[in-house]
Each structure stands twice: as structure tokens, then as C-alpha cells.
Amino acid sequence: MTAPLRAMVLWFPDWPLRAALGGPPPHPPTALVHANTVIACTASAREHGVRAGQRRRVAQGHISSLRVLPHDVARDERAFLPVLQLIEKHAPGVALLRPGLAAVRARGISRYHGGEAEAADALIGILAEAGFPEVRVGIADGPFTAELAARGPTPRTVVPPGLAKEFLAPLPVRVLRDEQLTGLLIRLGVRTLGDFAGLDEIEVRDRFGERGARLHALAAGADSRPVVPRPPDPELVRSVEFEPALAGADQVAFAVRQTVDAVMLALADASVVCTEVRIDLVDDNGAVFSRPWLHPTCFDAADLVDRVRWQLEALGAESAKAPVDEARAFGGIVLVRIVPVAVDDAAHHQPGLFGSGTDERLHHAISRVQTMLGHEGVVTAALSGGRWLADRQVLTPWGERSTAPRDPARPWPGSLPDPLPAEVFRPPRPIGVLAPDGGTLLVDDRGALSAAPSRIDGDEVQAWAGPWPIHERRWDANGGKRGHRLQIVDGHDRAWLVFCTGDRWWAEGRYR
Known part of the structure; x- marks a missing residue:
């Protein structure tokens, strides 16, 4: 078997919760649930006995104030993409193992920083400065051993070359993440990776097949899997500069059409569509005005042009309302940058054989009305928490993500019970x-x-x-x-x- 290569694994504990709640830990007692089962929980929830794999009612029985949120794998991946890009700037060739877990080949970065421990400390410092102080790094022979090293008690763990088997020996067989095999091994009295690695390789293969042989090699520290870098992200960002500066919203919207078409062509070449975009406007004073925009399905060229116009109109209205002594320095626009933030596979947005039916027509009609009336001309209502009726109604422009400022599930003494006024x-x-x-x-x-x-x-x-x-x-x-x-x-x-x-x-x- 090929000798394992040195691998560096970066682990972000409780990443699904970080993606759902935003910001680094500590977090309030929270659990992510899928199919009525806890997938992940915060450290504050674990202190009260909540554990991954518990049923929802059991977890809530441990702590009545537990906040329960649905688990969204796509959200985990979207939130981890900027982290991968940051790691790749300092350690090229990063491989995504799963959201919250990435691997790189240790040889190149360790030579650059003068050693494996020094390279790990450098990455920890960079990520902590970027807002990810919880990251842990493990370096060992192969990604499997490096991942377990990253889950150690210290932020940085380096397993010397050739000592992976000794490092893995005392660990329980459950770290192999194969419930059927590990359950059988425990019933046979094989409880640690050292016990499993001590079994004869041929007998393991005959009894458990190729899957068992593969896990036996991992237990012995013989992880020959290569670290395969992820494919580079397509270049989707486009910008346009104006000389002289343009002041009118309609002028800028007309001048940006060619740039918008370039963005759409880049998305088409990558076989993706854009569901969230950030528009940066730079005026002749050097000030940058940025805003993210969401879309209920995916942006087309006309949608992007509308968002540029709406953003400029909002800036103009905000400057007009500000007091004279507090007016923002908002001059003519010299640069517009369009940055796709979230993309999705274009195949997920293709119409069916006979079209998409009512939803497609409804979206087209609403988007058309919004184009004529402006960004806040069409809104959707969501329920929020509060005691007064006006506080319980949140109106969000069509296409934006609806966020309730107050949790409606919490108790609101004095609030009106159902039925509510129409x-x-x-x-x-x-x-x-x-x-x-x-x-x-x-x-x-x-x-x-x-x-x-x-x-x-x-x-x-x-x-x-x-x-x-x-x-x-x-x-x-x-x-x-x-x-x-x-x-x-x-x-x-x-x-x-x-x-x-x-x-x-x-x-x-x-x-x-």
C-alpha cells in the first residue's frame, strides 16, 4: 500500500450551528434537527445533557429553553465557501472534506513557514483574525489521522511521521463511523483502534470484505487517500468604471447593462445561476456603498439592472432626508461592481417539459409589478413576536429574505390570543x-x-x-x-x- 502523505486538516467545531446562528461561539443553547433527530448542538446545550442523535423531545426534556432550528446542508456549504477561499489564499490546494472540515497537503505550507507546527500556528492566527478563533488544526500521516488529531484537546496537534498507529491505538473504534462494523467489533471485544489494527489483515478481509479491510488500514495509520484540491471557482465578478462620473440612477442603470450581460455569460459558462448578489457602488469621493440582494428564484439580466437602479435611488433618498450637517458624502458614481455571492446549479432552475405552471407565471407577474413600482412596491408579510398588532407584522420586499426581529415562539405577556384581527x-x-x-x-x-x-x-x-x-x-x-x-x-x-x-x-x- 502507498505510504500516507502528510496532511493538514482544519476543523471548525459545530460548523452547522455557526452557519445557522452566525458569529463565533459561544452560542445560546441551540440544536439543529433533521427528521426529528438532533444533528448538532451547541456547547451550552451539551452542558445540559443534549447530544447529537437524541430525539427532539428528549433534547427538549433536558433543557426547556432549547432553541430548535432545522438543519440545512446547503446553508452549511454556502457559509463555508468564503472560509475555503480564505484558506486557499494562504495554503493552495485545499480540499473540502465536508462543511466545517478542510484538508491541505502539509509539505508545501510547512516548507514555507519553516515547519509543520509553525504552519499550523500561522493558519490559526490568520483564521482567528478573520473571525474564526475556534479553528483547530491537526497534522499527521493521512487525512483520517489528521482529522482525529484536529479534534484533540489543543488548537494544534502534530503527530510525528510514522507514529500514526501509536496515536490511533487508544481511540475507540466508533471513530471509524461505521455503526454496523463497530457494533460487531465491540460485541467481539474489540474496543479500540489498536485492538482492531492488531487483527490479521487477511482474516479481516475475508470476514468483513473490502470495506472492513479499508477501515482496518485506517486503524493501523495506513491512510493512503490523496488530498485532492477542489476545482477553482469560476471568475464571476464583473465591474465597470465611468469617466466622468455618472450621477443619475437611470444613467448608471443604462451604462451597466453590458457588464450585467457579461455576468450572465460567466454564470452560463459555469452552468450556475445566481440567487444572491452583492452590488458595490463607488462614488467620486472614494466611498463604497455595498448591499446584498436576494432573489426568490434566480437573477436574470433585467433583475440585476433593476437592483442597481433601486440601490442608487435608495442612496439618493437617504442623502436627501439626512440633515445638512450630517449629510453623507454621496457623489457621482465612478465604478459599479457586481459580485455573485450565492450560486446554484442551473439544472435546478430549468423549467419542466411543459413549463413550471402557476409559480412561474406568478413570479413573472410579481417581478413585473415590482419593476414598475420599485423595490418596496411589492412586499410579503411574515409573523413576528410582539404585544401590539403592528409589531407582529413584518413586511419584506419581494425576493428578500424575511427575518422576524422578534421570535414569535417566545412568550409575549399581554399579547392578543387567536383569532387575530384580519x-x-x-x-x-x-x-x-x-x-x-x-x-x-x-x-x-x-x-x-x-x-x-x-x-x-x-x-x-x-x-x-x-x-x-x-x-x-x-x-x-x-x-x-x-x-x-x-x-x-x-x-x-x-x-x-x-x-x-x-x-x-x-x-x-x-x-x-
Whole structure:
């Protein structure tokens, strides 16, 4: 068998959680779940007994505040791509083992830095400076031993050449990640890699076949797998410079069309489509204005031109609203750079034999309306957490990723239970709620009504319920936001949700 080559493996612990939560650890107790089974969990969750492989209900039984998120393999890969690119700048020939785990040949980088330990320390420093302080590096004979070394107790572990078998010997056979084989070995009394490596190679092959022989070689430190570098990323970034600078959004959008076509051709040559793009605008003062843009399916040339125009219009509107003494230095545009951030296989976006049906027509119609009305002309609604109806509704422009600023699953004391009003007034509109004597209905500090409600908005009250107090931010110096809610049915069988602040009444929503 070919002698193992020296390999350097970089391991980013809990990478799926890093990709899902963003930022380095520590993270709050969180678990990623697939098929109702925990795939990964944070260190803070493990402290309470949560483990990968547990059923969801068992994990939540260990800690009631455990946050549960779905596991997304594609998200892990997208988030790890910039890390691979960073590693490749300092250690060419990086190979992706899986998201959160990469390998490089140790020979070249160790010669450059004067030794394997020095090379590992250099990479750890570079990655820590880039925001990845949790990285661990292992160097050994072959990727298998190097990966186990990276999972050691120290940030950097170097197994000297020829000592892989001794390093692996005390480790349990479960590190081979073959449940069927390792379960049988444990029942036979073979519990460590040293015990497994001590078995006769021919007998192992006869009993367990080629798969067993391969794992037997790994246990003996004879990992002959080469580190195959990943193919280089296609060059998809395109930019255009203007001399003199262009000031109008329509001027820049027209001038950038040829550059957009070049981006689309580069994507087509790589057989991919763009689902997220970053547009960089550089003005004649040297300021850079960057913004990422998402698309519900994939960008075409017209979509990219629209995003350039919308970004310029937003910058112009922001500069116009700023006070004179705080106005941003926004001059004419001298450079536009289009950077595809997330791409997908073009085959996943090909229409079917008879077209894509309703979804395709709907997307085309909505995108057309958005082109005419602007970026925020078409929005989608998402549910957020909050006590007031306006806080629970988040409107996101079509194509953007909807993110709720407040978790709707958390408890919100004082919030309205289902069913919620079908119509929400943003902002709440003033409304008259009168007592039988014709005066304004009042609520005292104890939450008691001055009288039964008689009329609302000039109409007779048929039924009512409440009041229910709501008080946010009690610690606020200005008193926070407080009020008392009522549900009222008027003479036309319309149900209103109203609230009182001081001596004024406001309509928060209306049931239909």
C-alpha cells in the first residue's frame, strides 16, 4: 500500500450551528434537527445533557429553553465557501472534506513557514483574525489521522511521521463511523483502534470484505487517500468604471447593462445561476456603498439592472432626508461592481417539459409589478413576536429574505390570543368610544371603565369585552408604551380592537 502523505486538516467545531446562528461561539443553547433527530448542538446545550442523535423531545426534556432550528446542508456549504477561499489564499490546494472540515497537503505550507507546527500556528492566527478563533488544526500521516488529531484537546496537534498507529491505538473504534462494523467489533471485544489494527489483515478481509479491510488500514495509520484540491471557482465578478462620473440612477442603470450581460455569460459558462448578489457602488469621493440582494428564484439580466437602479435611488433618498450637517458624502458614481455571492446549479432552475405552471407565471407577474413600482412596491408579510398588532407584522420586499426581529415562539405577556384581527391599522387610527352620557369613555389606573361603552365611531355598541391592560418597557424613563384594550362589536356587526392611552382611543385592528 502507498505510504500516507502528510496532511493538514482544519476543523471548525459545530460548523452547522455557526452557519445557522452566525458569529463565533459561544452560542445560546441551540440544536439543529433533521427528521426529528438532533444533528448538532451547541456547547451550552451539551452542558445540559443534549447530544447529537437524541430525539427532539428528549433534547427538549433536558433543557426547556432549547432553541430548535432545522438543519440545512446547503446553508452549511454556502457559509463555508468564503472560509475555503480564505484558506486557499494562504495554503493552495485545499480540499473540502465536508462543511466545517478542510484538508491541505502539509509539505508545501510547512516548507514555507519553516515547519509543520509553525504552519499550523500561522493558519490559526490568520483564521482567528478573520473571525474564526475556534479553528483547530491537526497534522499527521493521512487525512483520517489528521482529522482525529484536529479534534484533540489543543488548537494544534502534530503527530510525528510514522507514529500514526501509536496515536490511533487508544481511540475507540466508533471513530471509524461505521455503526454496523463497530457494533460487531465491540460485541467481539474489540474496543479500540489498536485492538482492531492488531487483527490479521487477511482474516479481516475475508470476514468483513473490502470495506472492513479499508477501515482496518485506517486503524493501523495506513491512510493512503490523496488530498485532492477542489476545482477553482469560476471568475464571476464583473465591474465597470465611468469617466466622468455618472450621477443619475437611470444613467448608471443604462451604462451597466453590458457588464450585467457579461455576468450572465460567466454564470452560463459555469452552468450556475445566481440567487444572491452583492452590488458595490463607488462614488467620486472614494466611498463604497455595498448591499446584498436576494432573489426568490434566480437573477436574470433585467433583475440585476433593476437592483442597481433601486440601490442608487435608495442612496439618493437617504442623502436627501439626512440633515445638512450630517449629510453623507454621496457623489457621482465612478465604478459599479457586481459580485455573485450565492450560486446554484442551473439544472435546478430549468423549467419542466411543459413549463413550471402557476409559480412561474406568478413570479413573472410579481417581478413585473415590482419593476414598475420599485423595490418596496411589492412586499410579503411574515409573523413576528410582539404585544401590539403592528409589531407582529413584518413586511419584506419581494425576493428578500424575511427575518422576524422578534421570535414569535417566545412568550409575549399581554399579547392578543387567536383569532387575530384580519385588518391591522398601521399606524393606529383615532376612533371615538363614548359613554352613555355622551362623554369619552375613560379607564382609571386600576383598569376599571368609567361606564359601559355606548357608541363607537358614531355607531351603537352591541357587545364588548375587556379591558385588558398592556404595558411595555416599564423600566423606560419615559414610561414605556401602555394602554388598555377593548373588543367592541358595533351596530353593523363589525368587531373592533381598540385601546385607550390617557383619554384618547385608537383603533388597532378590525375583525372581518
